Amino acid sequence: MLRRQHFGLKTNSYRFTFWWKDKMGKDRFIQWKPFMDDTNDFEPNEKRFVQNFIVDDLERLL
Known part of the structure; x- marks a missing residue:
């Protein structure tokens, strides 16, 4: 795997x-997973990334 070979990251199924x-x-913990350029995992959205945040007070944030 590219991540193991070039970055030295020990990967799992995620x-x-x-x-x-x-x-x-x-x-x-945070999960890091790069996607291929031609992935369709995010369809129908055209964005090619996902960000998740940990917040102390979700109601206040919203």
């Missing part, structure tokens, strides 16, 4: 997981 602990010591 590609790569970045782990950390939050202020309260709780385990947190």
Whole structure:
């Protein structure tokens, strides 16, 4: 796999997981997965990326 060969990332079925602990010591993670240029995973949307955020107060954010 390109990610393993060039970036040295140990991947799993979700590609790569970045782990950390939050202020309260709780385990947190982010999944990183690149997509091929010709992917149709996001259709019908024309954007080719997804971002997810962790927020403390979702109601206030919205």
